[in-house]
Amino acid sequence: MNALPLTAWIDGIGFLAPGLPDWPTARAVLRGEQPYVAAPSILPAPAVLPPAERRRASRVVKLTLAIGLEAAAHGGADVATLATVFAASGADGHNCHALCEQLASDDRQISPTRFHNSVHNAAAGYWGIATGAMAPCQVICGFDASFGAGLLDALGQVMVDRQPTLLIAYDSEYPEPLHAKRDTPDCGGVALLLSPERSARSLAAITVTPSRETAEILADGELESLRCDIPALRSLPMLQRLARGEAASVCLDYLPPMQLRVDLQPC
Amino acid sequence: MTPLLISAHTATTCLGSGLDATLAALRAGRSGLAPCAFESVRLDTWIGEIAGVDAQVLPAHLAAYDCRNNRLAQLGLEADGFADRVRATIARYGKDRVGVFLGTSTSGILQTELAYRRRDPETGALPDDFIYRTTHNSFSLAEFARDYFGLEGPAMAISTACSSSAKVFAAAARLLALGSIDAALVGGVDSLCLTTLYGFASLQLTAPQPCRPYDAARNGISIGEGAAFALLERAPAAPEAGSLLLLGTGESSDAYHMSSPHPEGLGARMAMEAALRSAGLQPEDIDYLNLHGTATPANDAAEGKAVTALFGDRVPCSSTKGATGHTLGAAGAVEAVICALALQHNLLPGSPHTATLDPAIPVDYLLQARQGRVRRALSNSFGFGGSNCSLILGVAA
Numbered sequence: 001m002n003a004l005p006l007t008a009w010i011d012g013i014g015f016l017a018p019g020l021p022d023w024p025t026a027r028a029v030l031r032g033e034q035p036y037v038a039a040p041s042i043l044p045a046p047a048v049l050p051p052a053e054r055r056r057a058s059r060v061v062k063l064t065l066a067i068g069l070e071a072a073a074h075g076g077a078d079v080a081t082l083a084t085v086f087a088a089s090g091a092d093g094h095n096c097h098a099l100c101e102q103l104a105s106d107d108r109q110i111s112p113t114r115f116h117n118s119v120h121n122a123a124a125g126y127w128g129i130a131t132g133a134m135a136p137c138q139v140i141c142g143f144d145a146s147f148g149a150g151l152l153d154a155l156g157q158v159m160v161d162r163q164p165t166l167l168i169a170y171d172s173e174y175p176e177p178l179h180a181k182r183d184t185p186d187c188g189g190v191a192l193l194l195s196p197e198r199s200a201r202s203l204a205a206i207t208v209t210p211s212r213e214t215a216e217i218l219a220d221g222e223l224e225s226l227r228c229d230i231p232a233l234r235s236l237p238m239l240q241r242l243a244r245g246e247a248a249s250v251c252l253d254y255l256p257p258m259q260l261r262v263d264l265q266p267c
Numbered sequence: 268m269t270p271l272l273i274s275a276h277t278a279t280t281c282l283g284s285g286l287d288a289t290l291a292a293l294r295a296g297r298s299g300l301a302p303c304a305f306e307s308v309r310l311d312t313w314i315g316e317i318a319g320v321d322a323q324v325l326p327a328h329l330a331a332y333d334c335r336n337n338r339l340a341q342l343g344l345e346a347d348g349f350a351d352r353v354r355a356t357i358a359r360y361g362k363d364r365v366g367v368f369l370g371t372s373t374s375g376i377l378q379t380e381l382a383y384r385r386r387d388p389e390t391g392a393l394p395d396d397f398i399y400r401t402t403h404n405s406f407s408l409a410e411f412a413r414d415y416f417g418l419e420g421p422a423m424a425i426s427t428a429c430s431s432s433a434k435v436f437a438a439a440a441r442l443l444a445l446g447s448i449d450a451a452l453v454g455g456v457d458s459l460c461l462t463t464l465y466g467f468a469s470l471q472l473t474a475p476q477p478c479r480p481y482d483a484a485r486n487g488i489s490i491g492e493g494a495a496f497a498l499l500e501r502a503p504a505a506p507e508a509g510s511l512l513l514l515g516t517g518e519s520s521d522a523y524h525m526s527s528p529h530p531e532g533l534g535a536r537m538a539m540e541a542a543l544r545s546a547g548l549q550p551e552d553i554d555y556l557n558l559h560g561t562a563t564p565a566n567d568a569a570e571g572k573a574v575t576a577l578f579g580d581r582v583p584c585s586s587t588k589g590a591t592g593h594t595l596g597a598a599g600a601v602e603a604v605i606c607a608l609a610l611q612h613n614l615l616p617g618s619p620h621t622a623t624l625d626p627a628i629p630v631d632y633l634l635q636a637r638q639g640r641v642r643r644a645l646s647n648s649f650g651f652g653g654s655n656c657s658l659i660l661g662v663a664a
Contacts, residue, residue, distance in 0.1 A: 001501065003446040090404065096379075103461045104383035115466030116526040116651055119372060120405050120426035125652025128522035134537060136518035137654060138434065141405035141424040149423035156441030160268075177392050178379070181399040210363070210420075210447075257419050258363065 005209060006155040009202040009267075011164070012075025013242065014067035014191035016041060017226055017233060023070060029223075030236075030243035036222050041187040048130045056113065057126065058092050060172045063187045064123040065130060068168045071191035075164075075201050082193075083135040083157055083165045086124045087150025089143050089231040090182065092117055093174035100178075123170070135163070144231045146171070147190075148254030151235075154194055155208060164195045169232035188230035190239065204242060204266045211261040215253040238262045268545050271440055272502040273511040273660070274450075275352035277343065278495035278604035280591040281315035285346035290608050296636055298590045298619040300477045300489050305459050306377075312473040315491025315592025316459060317342070332411040334375035334402035336458040340411060343456060343494025353416055353452055356498055360449040367422035368439040369409045370431030370455035372596030372650075374424070375402035377460035408456050420448060426596065428650030429559075431455055432495070433599025436658055437516035439499050454496030455600035463490055463595060470526060472563050477620040478593070480560035480586035481567050481632050484623065488561045491592020495600035497607075506663040511607050514643065514659040515546025521653025528566055528649060532573030535559075535647065538655035539577055542645060546659045550578050553659070554639070555609050557602045557616070557646040560586020561593050570647065571628030578630070585633040589620040599648035603658055606644035610662040615639045 015023040019039045028034045043062035046054055048069065057065075064086065072079045090096075095117045102110050116122070121139035128137060136157070142149035147169045154167040170189030174182050195202070216237040218224040227236045234253045241248035245266045254260045277285060281299030282292035292299065300313045323338035344350045357365050382397040401407050409424040421442065425434050432455020439451035467473045467488060474487030502512060519541060521534035528535070543550065556578065559570050567586075574584065587605050594601050605616060617636040624632055643661040 001446040006445065006447065089406075096376075099462055099466075100376075100379050100383040103380050103465060104386075108461065108465050110462075110465050110469050112466075112469040112526070115462070115469050118462060118466065119428045119651050121428055121650070121652040121654055122525070124427070124654070125525050128520045128653050129524070132522050134520050134522050134534060136437075136541075137427070137520040137652075138438065138518075139425065139427045139652075139654070141426050142422070143400060143404050143406040143410065145406075145422075149421070152421055152442065152447070153423065153438050156438070156445060156447075160441045160444050177386060178399065181393060181397065182404075255413075255422055258421060 005207050007205060007207040008155055008158040008194040008196060009198050010192055010204050010206050011195045011199060011201045012071040012193035014070030016063060016067050017188035017230065018186045027243040030240040036220060038222060043187060046130065053126065053129060058095060058117060059187055060092050060123045061126045063170050063172065063189055064127060064168050067189045067191040068127060068166055071166060071193045075193035077164060077193055079131040080133050082133055083163050084127060085138040085150050085154040085165060085167045087140045087146045087169040089141065089146045089171045091120045092122060093172055093178060097175050097178055145255040146231045147234045148252060148260050151208060158194045158196050162196045164193065167192045167194060171230050171232050185229050189232045190235050202267045204264045207263040209261045211251050211259040212257055213251040213259055215259055216250045268440055268515060269444065270502050270512040270514050271443060272500045272506060273513055273607065274498045274500050275349055276497040276604050276607050277347040277349040278601050279317060279343040279346050280493040280594060280601055281317055281491055282591055284342060286608065290612060292590060293608065293614060293616045294636055296617050296619050298477060300592055308461060308464050310464055310468050311475045313477045313489045314459065315489060317492055329411065329414055331398050331401040332407060334378040336375040336408060336456055337411045339458045339492060339494045340408055340456045343496060349496055352498060356450045357416060362418050363420040364449040365418055366420050366439060366442055366448040366451045367409050367413045367418060368425065368435040368451055368453045369412055370425045370435045370596050370599060371405060371408045371457050372426060372428050372431055373457060373460050373462055374405045374407050376462050378402040380461045412452060427654035428652060429595050429598055430648040430650040430654045430656040431596040431599060433648035433656035433658055434518060436513055437518055440513065440516055443499060443501055451499040452496065453499055455597035456494040457594055457596040458492045474562065478562035478589055479621045480562040480588055480618055481625055481628060482621045482623055483625040485562040485564060485567060487563055489592040491594040493591060493594030493597035493601045495597055495604045508663055510663040511610060512661045512663055514661045515542045517541025517545055517657045519655045523653050526651050528569040530569055532569040534653055534655045535570050535649055536573035536576055538657040539573065542657035542659050553582050553643050553645050554641045555615055555644040556582050556584035557606050557644060558584050558586040559647040559649045560588055562588060571630060574630050580629050580631045583615050583631050583633050585616055585618045587616050589618050599656060602646045603660060606646050606660045609641045609644050610660060613638055613641050
């Protein structure tokens with residue numbers, strides 16, 4: 001059969017990156033209305049978690065709750081009803097380091113909390129506990145191609161299951177010595193609320209097709225560094241067009257030689 | 268969903284490599300579990316270790332992927348001539364039309380655990396020969412398989428703990444339904460490592476003897492390792508009689524706790540209901556249930572409540588983890604293949620090591636394997652973080 005175009009409506013956006021604490025700030029910077037000022041990522045305390053979990057919430061849990069809730073609020077959606085797709089190049093790097101360090105020591109009695117937080121789907125699990133969402137929850141890893149892999153699966157859920165789906169693509173850093181082997185500099189991510197039907201909240205229609213072209217890069221050197229250094233931010237060329245409200249066709253990096261051409265039609 | 272053709276499948280676990288060894292063990296009620304003697308691990312528990320994994324040598328151009336998990340992946344792919352079936356499928360559809368969807372929970376983390384023992388005493392640096400991307404990272408398995416076959420299409424690792432390699436079937440089914448791909452290599456590989464052995468021990472979830480799913484005295488899991496794969500394609504309008512089919516998939520979230528199931532099995536029930544809905548079937552259409560059945564007190568109790576609520580005691584069911592151990596991120600695919608064997612051989616697998624059934628779980632639980640007509644089978648896989656997935660497989664009339 002011929003491939004159907006993968007298409008959906010973008011109803012909400014959440015964003016967090018170094019120097020860009022939320023989507024309104026990122027939008028202004030991407031529109032050229034204010035300069036990019038480099039700064040460490042600011043991760044808000046997740047008020048939505050029960051107190052015991054809030055105290056223990058790791059950086060990836062704070063990151064995913066921040067961007068996921070921002071996108072859902074932007075789109076006016078009830079998070080408890082949303083299917084989710086989490087896409088991340090790695091899990092909680094600090095927790096991983098602590099476990100590996102202890103397992104290499106004479107005392108291998110690791111903490112049970114550290115163990116259950118070591119799974120790649122830890123942030124997704126806390127999302128469920130925080131939001132009460134019992135809908136399907138996908139958790140993907142594609143290394144540097146994680147955003148594209150997450151986008152493909154999220155569009156598949158929107159089109160096949162005809163349900164609004166929240167894509168939460170995010171990455172975080174490893175401490176040393178793993179940092180020398182995987183140098184993601186800081187936390188960053190993007191969340192897109194994707195719907196099968198157009199609504200009053202819809203920002204744009206998105207259509208994704210496979211491509212072999214070269215991905216678009218960003219003119220601003222610092223933003224281009226973010227695009228290259230944080231896999232979820234391979235989405236930045238697309239987000240720049242969304243920020244500007246422009247109809248556009250941009251090519252994003254996915255998994256060589258396969259790239260993703262993203263067509264945007266603003267509402 | 269429109270049924271998909273399962274055109275090839277294979278499994279490698281502690282029962283042996285390939286379908287013949289797996290089927291013979293299931294028929295005989297044999298378990299592959301043994302007291303833990305893995306690496307330097309000192310724990311009072313039994314495990315399902317696969318012989319010969321570390322003797323696998325990856326092709327020279329893929330040497331960067333070398334780690335226990337990818338060695339096991341290769342061992343599993345080459346069983347039953349499966350890799351040749353993949354190559355023939357790629358030749359038919361094209362390198363960019365076959366997607367890769369593989370589940371794993373810990374990928375090649377063992378490589379990192381071992382590297383941490385060899386840190387530079389001065390600087391703390393990891394050794395130069397340690398490569399994060401192609402071993403430790405969760406995507407390493409899917410990228411290895413993509414490169415092993417020279418594929419150029421979409422690929423992803425799904426990592427939702429112990430439901431990972433059930434959910435790959437659902438993800439692949441979506442992209443097949445949309446025509447984004449013509450075939451999918453799906454499956455799961457998880458291999459023994461210190462993180463899971465000491466981690467489950469820290470939660471007091473490892474049993475000191477072989478695991479006993481659904482037994483009144485069950486007291487924990489036996490960790491195993493496994494590699495299982497299937498090829499999915501869109502089915503012809505009238506599939507040949509006897510063809511294996513993926514009929515339905517169902518996914519849900521517990522939204523309850525990171526490492527304990529919902530006590531009423533609500534998420535489990537929702538996943539089974541969603542799979543039945545997806546397949547357009549009723550509970551009475553199912554002939555065999557392969558339970559998640561990890562043999563922890565809480566897991567089997569919660570799943571038992573969900574199964575009882577939906578199926579009563581009318582459907583023969585068993586967990587095969589007493590035979591294979593809990594293969595974690597590979598369990599979904601391993602048990603899908605066990606369902607495929609059940610369907611192809613009209614075999615209802617039993618539950619080695621389980622002796623006295625828990626009277627509080629009134630299901631039709633099979634202690635011994637027996638012959639019986641199996642046309643449709645449902646397999647459950649549930650994971651940490653409350654991630655649930657049920658699959659329904661069938662055989663064409």
